[in-house]
Amino acid sequence: MAGLELLSDEGYRVDGRRAGELRKVRARMGVFAQADGSAYIEQGNTKALAVVYGPHEMRGSRSKALHDRALVNCQYSMATFSTGERKRRPHGDRKSSEMTLHLKQTFEAAILTQLYPRSQIDIYVQILQADGGNYCACVNAATLATIDAGIPMRDYVCASSAGFIEDTPLADLNYVEEAAGGPQVALALLPKSDQIALLEMNSRLHEDHLEQVMEAASKACKDVYAVLDQVVRDHVHEVTTLLGE
Amino acid sequence: MLTSRTFLKRTRAGAVMKVVREHYLREDIACGAAACEQCGQQAGEPRLEAQPSGAASSLCPAPHYLLPDTNVLLHQVDILEDPVITNVIVLQTVLQEVRKRSAPVYKRIRDVISNPEKHFYSFTNEHHRETYIEQEQGETSNDRNDKAIRVAAKWYDEHLKKINNEETIQVILLTNDRNNKEKAVEEGLTAYTCEEYIKSLIANPDLVDRLACVSDEGKEIESGRIIFSEHLPLSKLQQGIKSGIYFQGTFRANRDNYLEATVWVHGDAEENKEIIIQGLKYLNRAVHEDLVAVELLAKDQWVAPSSVVLQDEGQNEVDDENEEEKENTLKSSVNKNMLRPSGRVVGIIKRNWRPFCGMLSKSQIKEARRHLFTPADRRIPRIRIETRQASTLEGQRIIVAIDGWPRNSRYPNGHFVKNLGTAGDKETETEVLLLEHDVPHQPFSQAVLSFLPKMPWSITEEDMKFREDLRYLCVCSVDPPGCTDIDDALHCRELENGNLEVGVHIADVSHFIRPGNALDQESAKRGTTVYLCEKRIDMVPELLSSNLCSLRSNVDRFAFSCIWEMNPNAEILKTRFTKSVINSKASLTYAEAQMRIDSASMKDDITTSLRGLNKLAKILKKRRIDNGALTLSSPEVRFHIDSETHDPIDLQTKELKETNSMVEEFMLLANISVAKKIHEEFSEYALLRKHPAPPPSNYDILVKAAKSKVSFNILE
Structure with a gap:
């Protein structure tokens, strides 16, 4: 049986994109009134919801408080209905715990935590529908939510994945491409300063190709940045006109 | 524009799963026609000619592009490969179906598409905004694909009309499916069966023979007598x-x-x-x-x-009685x-x-x-x-x-x-x-040749950095007469401490053929050079095999060297391997080398070196035979060729000289040393090959033959 052709000779991927193209990104900020900040993002069929509380005083054990900066507390979860087969546990499994840790590292690098010593910032993200690039969608959603909450950051954190198939780097992999088992890089970037907040790679990739893949990933991140920035500007514009009335 | 495809799938465990996939529809897919100004041509040249120069057809004298459906492509690929057929649009729908149904045909059609002279264009219709269609409820995927092909043909037809040209180019749908053809004609398309079209080609009647006769309903009933029982599904x-x-x-x-x-x-x-x-x-x-x-x-x-x-x-189909008779003769002489x-x-x-x-x-x-x-x-x-x-x-x-x-x-x-x-x-x-015998013997493709080094080729500083300079050594090669692909060379010299230094130098082909490229893949596919009576089918292009990777005399060549220090009893004291540059001093034939060794008068470097090698080889061979080595003789043959007609006139088995076994012995030694090294360094990945004892059943036929002929029992 012939497997799926991930990149046709004409240069189209399974879903009709070219190698460097992102999926359609749609996002909204301020979707919940209760939370300090919230955002919803769709990257193709991957849908994520992020909520930010804080900065507020330490909850739970006070001993965790850091005297010189704020504690970033993250939780990643996947809705039971987010995948093809129904999930048993929305969070707390190994994969989710790892993702939680990654998110925490990413945002500790981006948020100006030293402005809020002895306090806590909570970031909760949930994947509503999973179709590849879950980590990236979470980071992008959380960035918007953090901005919505008014928490100062060094820069937007934009994330995108990149793979490498048939000697071509592919940006923003969907589930089918991820499942093919090729190498995959997830990159979270602070686009203005070109600083890397997090870089993760699965599977094996030859050193010679790494540069190409990184280039594709950071290009994708900057594309994401353009979209996110527009979303924020639109949102601010909308809010200010409402206030103006 | 975005749409999504949803379908249900049964997983391996038997559960039913719903799969949702995105499907992007684009507006930037070019139609591939050279005369078209609406589509911004993207990568590369437009594939379809502005003035299609295909064979003249009596059915449609106007310029036209062909658009075959899946079955035509699958069954008539022999025809499509003919140089007469050009300017063909291959739809993605068709390609995908072909890919699913027959890998060899898919490979062939891909090759045709990549050949610029054929002017085949593969159109990504499934992602084009105007040619994508959804599968309707109750419609089989075959019907849906047929419809997609018709929609794409229709789109092309209208699209090409918009080109400002004195003569509009037609699109001809080739389909052997009667239903599909009728529907296409109803929709205002020009559609022919493949047979009709090929038969209408004025200048090329011979193509008709290449039409595959795919059993139409008509042909099935032709002669009603059924000879064979049905194959089970x-x-x-x-x-x-x-x-x-x-x-x-x-x-x-x-x-x-x-x-x-x-x-x-x-x-x-x-x-x-x-x-x-x-x-x-x-x-x-x-x-x-x-x-x-x-x-x-x-x-x-x-x-x-x-x-x-x-x-x-038999010539006729109706001599069954005959057949039965023959079958009976088979059964007559039966021994219980x-x-x-x-x-x-x-x-x-x-x-x-x-x-x-x-x-x-x-x-x-x-x-x-x-x-x-x-x-x-x-x-x-x-x-x-x-x-x-x-x-x-x-x-x-x-x-x-x-x-x-x-x-x-x-x-x-x-x-x-x-x-x-x-x-x-x-x-x-x-x-x-x-x-x-399935020997790949086409000339090397352009893609393969593109990986050859540019001539004139010379050794650069960069190359020397990683190589030992062994040009000062007195290296020589010994091969059969007329050999142009010299892949090995030898040297031997006396060291100051009385020991001998012996080196085997193998042409460093890996310098020129990098892993994974088209040249490497092609060579891997060929696997060996095939020597025929008067020609040779090379495994790697001639530039490499008989020039850059041939250790000819008096030129600098890259080699991989295996150098031993041995005592006069041929015991190895030290082994080392290195990439090197050598300069062979002489390329000899077996006979020439033998003559030098035997001659009493010659005392030059090459001859002493050969004598040293020969002496060591004899000791090595004896040791090997004493250790139980098996010698299987497979004599090489040589053809005598008539100098006028180039016809082979006689066959001669090569006589084996001492020097043959000398070269053989050192090649074996080099292989053994390399194998040891590999086993030492990469013990986990080293492959050790061993011949198992042959199963007795292999001898059944021999035993039987011996029994029947001379009533001779070969015991197990």
Whole structure:
């Protein structure tokens, strides 16, 4: 049986994109009134919801408080209905715990935590529908939510994945491409300063190709940045006109 | 624009899963026509010519592009590959279906598309905004794809009308499906069957013969008599094999008797390894090398392998009485002890048809268009083909492909693919040999040649950095006379401490062929250089094999060297390996080298070096033989070629000189040293090869023959 052709000779991927193209990104900020900040993002069929509380005083054990900066507390979860087969546990499994840790590292690098010593910032993200690039969608959603909450950051954190198939780097992999088992890089970037907040790679990739893949990933991140920035500007514009009335 | 495809899928565990996939529709997919100004042409040249220069057709004299559907592509790929057919649009829908159904055809059509002279364009219609269609409720995916093809054809038709040109280019849909054609005509498209179109080509009547005769409904009823029993469907076969009623095995036709075959059953079962099948009906249309399912007959119907030679010579289809008579002759002389498990073919699991070389046996009826084709390989049945150029094809070597074998036909149906040339011609027969033995012998493609180093080539500083300079050594090579691909060279010199330094230098091909590139892949596919009587089919392009990677005398060449320090008793004291640059001082033939060694007068460096090597080689060989080495002689042959006609006139086995064994000995030693090194360094990945003892069953035939001839018992 012939497997799926991930990149046709004409240069189209399974879903009709070219190698460097992102999926359609749609996002909204301020979707919940209760939370300090919230955002919803769709990257193709991957849908994520992020909520930010804080900065507020330490909850739970006070001993965790850091005297010189704020504690970033993250939780990643996947809705039971987010995948093809129904999930048993929305969070707390190994994969989710790892993702939680990654998110925490990413945002500790981006948020100006030293402005809020002895306090806590909570970031909760949930994947509503999973179709590849879950980590990236979470980071992008959380960035918007953090901005919505008014928490100062060094820069937007934009994330995108990149793979490498048939000697071509592919940006923003969907589930089918991820499942093919090729190498995959997830990159979270602070686009203005070109600083890397997090870089993760699965599977094996030859050193010679790494540069190409990184280039594709950071290009994708900057594309994401353009979209996110527009979303924020639109949102601010909308809010200010409402206030103006 | 975005749409999504949703479908249900059954997982391996049996659960039903819903799959949702995105499907982007684009507006930037070019139509590929050179004259089109609306589509911004993207990468590369437009593939379809502005003035299609294909063969003139009486059906549509206007310029046109062809648009074949899946079945046309699958069955008529031989025709599409012909240089006459150009300017073809291959839809993505069609390509994907072909890919699913036949990998070899897919590969061939991909090759055609990538050939710029053919002007084939593959149009990504499934992602084009105006040609994508959804599958409707209750519509099969086949119907949906047919519709997609028609929609794309329609789009092209209208799109091409918008081009400002005095003559609009037409799009012709080629389909053999009657329904599809009717619908297309209804929608205002120009549609022909492949046959109609090919027949209308004015200048190329010979193409008609290459049309594969795919069984239309019409042809099925033609002659009502059914000769063979039906093949069981695959699902039933698998069930049968699982439950042990049927056996799965490879069908091997008997070379000397067309009414007999054996099936080698797969698996480890001790009994019934080899099942005999006798008689046309039981052979049931299986062809040599097919994967078949066999049912075992009851014990009282078992037969013995026949000892008669039978060749299929019938010309007509109606000489069944004859056939039965022949079958009876098989059964007459039966010895009770010789009975073997016998069976009959109930179904074909996988056909292993390839194009066959052979000759046409012209029908006796003068105007007949159906002729029988006799393959060069006697294990292949004769094939019926339809051709109008039988008289020109007579006496030629031709290639024929099998299309199918209906139940009512004595012979399989096939079609003519290619004419190789006159039988008996040297070139033609060589071609037949190469094709029948599956030797890739096409000239190297442009993609492969692009990886060759640019000439004039020279050694750079960069190269020297990683290589040891051994140009000062007195290296020489010893090869058969006339050898141009010198891959190994040797040297030997005395060290100050009385020991000898011996080096084997192998041409460093890996410097020029990098892993994974087209050149590497092509060489891997060829695997070996094939030496024919008067020509050689290279594994790597000639520039490398007989120039840059040939260690010729008095030029600097890259090598991989294995250098030992040995004492005069040929015991290895030290071994080292290095990439090097050498400069061979002499390329000798075996005879020349022998002469130097034997001559009393010569005392130059090369000769002393050779003498040293020869002495060591003798010791090495003796040690090897004492250790139980086995010598299998496979004498090399040489052809004497007539200097005028270049025809081979005589054959001579090469006589072996001392120097042959000298070179051989050091090559072995180098291999042993390398193997040791690999085993030391990469013990986890080193492959150690070992010949297992041959199973006694391999000798069955020999034992039997010995028994019957001289009543001579070979004991196990």
